[in-house]
Amino acid sequence: MTTTTTTPGPVTRVRNAARANWLFIALGAVAVVSLVRIVTDTNDLTSVGTIRAAIIATCPILMAGLGGLWAERAGVVNIGLEGQMVLGTWGAAFFTYHSGSPWVGILGAALLGMIGGLLHAIATVTFGVDHIVSGVAINLIGVGATTYLAEATFTDLEGGGPRQLIGLPTPTTIDRIPGISGSAADLADKHWFFISDVASFVAALTTKISLLSLVIFALVVASGWILWKTSFGLRLRSCGENPQAAETLGVNVYLYKYVAVLISGAMAGIGGGFLALVASSGFSTNQTNGRGYIGLAAMIFGNWRPGGLLAGALTFGYTDSLRLRxxxxxxxxxxxxxxxxxxxxxxxxxxxxxxxxxxxxxxxxxxxxxxxxxxxxxxxxxxxxxxxxxxxxxxxxxxxxxxxxxxxxxxxxxxxx
Amino acid sequence: MKSFNPRAIGLALLGPAIAIVASVLVTTLVIAAVGSSPGDFWSTMFDFPKPRSRVDIINQTAMIYTAAVAAAIGFRMGLFNIGLEGQYTLASYAAAAFAGGAYLSGFANVFVSLLIAIAVGAAWSAIAGILKTTRGVSEVISTIMLNSIAITLVGYLLNKYGVHEGNTVHTTRIDLVSGWTPFENRDGEIWTLVIIAILAGVGFWVLLNKTRFGFDLRASGQSETVAKASGVNPHRMIITAMALSGGVAGLIWMPALFGKATNFGLGTTFQAGLGFLGIAVALLGRNRPIGMLFGALLFAYLSVKSNDLTFATDVSPSIVQITQGVAVLAVVVAYEVVRRWRARLEQRVVSQELGTATEATA
Missing domain, CATH: 1.20.1270 (Substrate Binding Domain Of Dnak; Chain:A; Domain 2)
Structure with missing residues (x-):
């Protein structure tokens, strides 16, 4: 390094090229799906119903992956996402039932997930326990605690049982956006190549969609912005790249790792809350069924980046929803x-x-x-x-x-x- | 191990002691928090088990111990075989299906079925080993994915080739191998194939401490670069260790199959979850043959005794899952604390000895 000044030009150009690349891949994928749909004459492949189911299946995976992203960007591998997520399902049900508001329930889910995250942070950051070992233990505790707490707190409730709690209020659903929903649905029904597939997607995003789904998509954007565009995010990521260097620059590495793992747990918890309140008719024991791990895989698939994570989660969510159809x-x-x-x-x-x-x-x-x-x-x-x-x-x-x-x-x- | 050092033994036992105190404390707090009586809970749990429970505890200990040995083979070399669950599910199905086919008779049938269980478990976990060595895929993620695939695959095979009875599906019934009845007949018998656990434990100890392979395995676990420098082929070690771990995992449920179950049925006769318990026990016992034995006994005791809770208290048996989880987390934290403390003690001793040495030469 002989010069200290670098022109921003090439960097920006590379970044724009990468972004264009992603867009290109996404459009190409839609085109291929569309082609297969027409060749095999299965309009259900991209019908509004399928896309809606895919979005619902994507959201919990996305939240788990986002949890993984936050923790791993700070250098902590969080296999405990599954346990934190399952704690979130109970938290959502418990707080929704007792407050009557699903949004309080989502906060409760985040809180329970955060407790799981705190355990993981204490073990891995303060005591230096192997991250995988701690994560495995947290999954055991998460599943055990949820099973026990559900039996202890839901058995005598209305709509409840030792292994479930149904009939909870759900977060607001946006029925339709005037002007967009209708025309998009009409266009989707035409079954044209490419255009109808994109219209399907737009229709699914604007009709009968849970507000929580939109909040989750917003959280992906917000996480990307915080981690890559703010000095807080830069410091957090420096703990994941080179904590010793970060320390010499005055970054409190322990603090940043704690914050990251707590946020990670909260994200996974919200993912669990989505499962209990939106994706199904209520809480049931072991509802996550490995989605925490799938989220982790989606994050790796996405190369530890929010855009890639979104693509990964959508792929898994889409295949997951197709089996129900x-x-x-x-x-x-x-x-x-x-x-x-x-x-x-x-x-x-x-x-x-x-x-x-x-x-x-x-x-x-x-x-x-x-x-x-x-x-x-x-x-x-x-x-x-x-x-x-x-x-x-x-x-x-x-x-x-x-x-x-x-x-x-x-x-x-x-x-x- | 060379000399009897009370302080070293004290330090070694400190970890488990802290873990037991922590898990007792957390369990008590959780029970009290939901408004049940911790006193009733502990008195039921500490009540000496009835003959029937004693038999169950021994049988369960054997299966959990086999699972722990399987996990420990990977752990000792720094490999996380999280896929025990899938490996033993698939292997158990394959063995049960073969045994049910009755191609052979008597002990030959049992013996070949066991070999099939080993082969299937080893092959399934070798996939993760091969993916790691050829494609660089972390075994943690790949074994987790293989778990889900194995369980779905077994569901499909069972549906297609199994015996349908009402709402349930299972493999063809087989003849049981009669076990040993230590008490009265109604108290049940200790299964013959519990011997698998003993063989696994002894074999594990011999392998690690008396063979070159065991030395290479431990060396690779301690430092991959050193192992490589001393002529160990890391790729071959990874695949062999994964296959060995999966092979032992294949045997986990075999005592129950030939002891009591008579067939393999998902959600009915087959006991799921032993793989994860094995991982927990391996962590609890620090991957040592004796340590894991105590861990397996403790977990089996908790699981079997928790059944008494339903009759005697209003505490649900699932509480012991919290106890088990907290014990594992507490023990790994405690080991780390003890390790740091011991390192500091050793440093102090060394610096003291160096200090006196320099004084003597001066």
């Missing part, structure tokens, strides 16, 4: 994945990466054969989709991902030379 739609999904794999194969052949091309061509061809030789896919296989997708994506993309440099490493105050 028409089996024919899932069958078309086979063609979708086959087309995607073959597209990657072609790309690799062009780039002369022959080994990589073969690795893509084999599953691609197998899926194509499967699609052509059958009429439907067993439901069990559909519910496997998010997990198999995660494995595939990680196996293909891990080398290109870059996690925070000091993520998961122990740090002790005063260790900077």
């Amino acid at each position: 028409d089996t024919h739609a899932v069958h078309s999904l086979l063609l979708l994945v086959a087309v995607a794999l073959i597209a990657i194969t072609v790309l690799r052949v062009v780039r002369r990466q022959i080994a990589g091309a073969v690795a893509m061509a084999v599953p691609g061809a197998a899926l194509l054969v499967w699609f052509l030789s059958t009429d439907s896919v067993p439901r069990d296989f559909t519910s496997m989709t998010p997990y198999v997708t995660t494995l595939f994506v990680l196996a293909l993309g891990t080398q290109r991902l870059r996690m925070p440099a000091a993520d998961g490493r122990p740090y002790r105050k005063g260790s900077a030379g």
Whole structure:
């Protein structure tokens, strides 16, 4: 480094190029889905109903992933998201029932998640326990505490039982936005290539959508802004990249890690609250069913960035929602994945990466054969989709991902030379 | 271990002692907070178990201990095999389906079924090992995903090939291996295949302390660079350790299958959750064969005795899950505190000895 002044030009250009890239990928994905929809004649693939279900399935995963993002950006791996989320489901139900307001319930969910986060912070930050070990223990405590608390507090309530509490008030739903909802729905019904798919998406976002879903999408934007555009966020991320350097610059690393893990727990808790209040008819024990882990996977998929996390969560949410719908739609999904794999194969052949091309061509061809030789896919296989997708994506993309440099490493105050 | 040092033993026991105090304290507080009586709870839990419970505790201890050994094989080398749950579910199904097919008779059938359980468990967990070595995927995430895939896969296979009875599905019934009845017949029997746990424990100790592989395993766990420098192939070690861990995991439920269950049915005869308990017990016992034995006994005792709570108190049996979770978290924190304290003590001793040495030469 000989010069201290750098022109902002190239950096901005690179960033804009990256942003354009994301947009390009998103539009390309919509186009491929649209093509498959028309070829296989399954309009349910992007119907307003499917997209609405996908958004509902996305939100909890998104919140868990956001929780992971906050913690890992500060250098703490939080496997305990699942436990914090499950605590959130109980918190939402308990506080909603006793206050009568679902928004107080969401705050309660955040509070319970935060308690789980506090435990994780005490163990990993103050005492330097291995992050995975502490997370595993917190998941045990979270599931145990929720089961016990539900039996102790919901059994005698109206609509309650030892393992559930239903009939809770739900957060406000926005029925329709005049001018947009109607025309978008009309356009979606035309089943035109591309345009109708985008219209479906707009219609789902503006009709009968829970206000909490919109709050969650806003939280993603807010998290991205705080972490990357404020000095607070810069300091927090410096704890995840190089805590010793941060310490020498006067950053209170312990404090930032605590704040990050507490926010992380709160986010996961809100995700649990969404599950109990919006995604289903009420609280039930073990409602999260591994979504905390899926959220973590979505975050890794998204390369520890909010935009990528959103893309990951939408992918998982979409596949997750399809299994609840028409089996024919899932069958078309086979063609979708086959087309995607073959597209990657072609790309690799062009780039002369022959080994990589073969690795893509084999599953691609197998899926194509499967699609052509059958009429439907067993439901069990559909519910496997998010997990198999995660494995595939990680196996293909891990080398290109870059996690925070000091993520998961122990740090002790005063260790900077 | 060379000399009898009361202080070293005291320090080693300090961790578990802190953990027990913490979990007792938290459990008591939680029970009091929801308005039940902690006194009733503890007196029921400390009541000496009836013969029937004693038999159950031994059987459960064996299964939890096998699971803990499986987890510890990975932990000792710094691998987090969170996928025990999926590995033993898939392996248990495969073994039960094979045994139900009755291709062989008597002990040959049991023996080959056990081999199948080992092979399936090992193969499933080797996937995570291969993904880690060839593609750099963290085993934590991949084993978690493989858990969910395995459980769904078993559901599908069971639905397709299982025996449908009313609302339930299970594999074909098999002949049980008769066990040992220490009390009266109605108190149940200790299953023959409990012996698997003993073999796993002894095998684990021999493997770690008496074989080159065990040395390489521990060396890789302590420092990968040092292990590599001394000629250990890290990729092969990772895949072997994962496969070994999964192979032992495959055996977890086998005592119950041939002792009592007669078939594999999700949500009916099959006991889920042993994989996670095993991970907890491995952490509790610091991956040591004896430490894990005490941990497994404690967890089995808590689980079995908690059934008495339903009749004697208004505390729900699920409270022991909190006790177990807090014990694990408290023990790992306590070990870390003790480790730091011991390091400081050693530093002080060293600096004192160095101080006197320099004085002597001066």
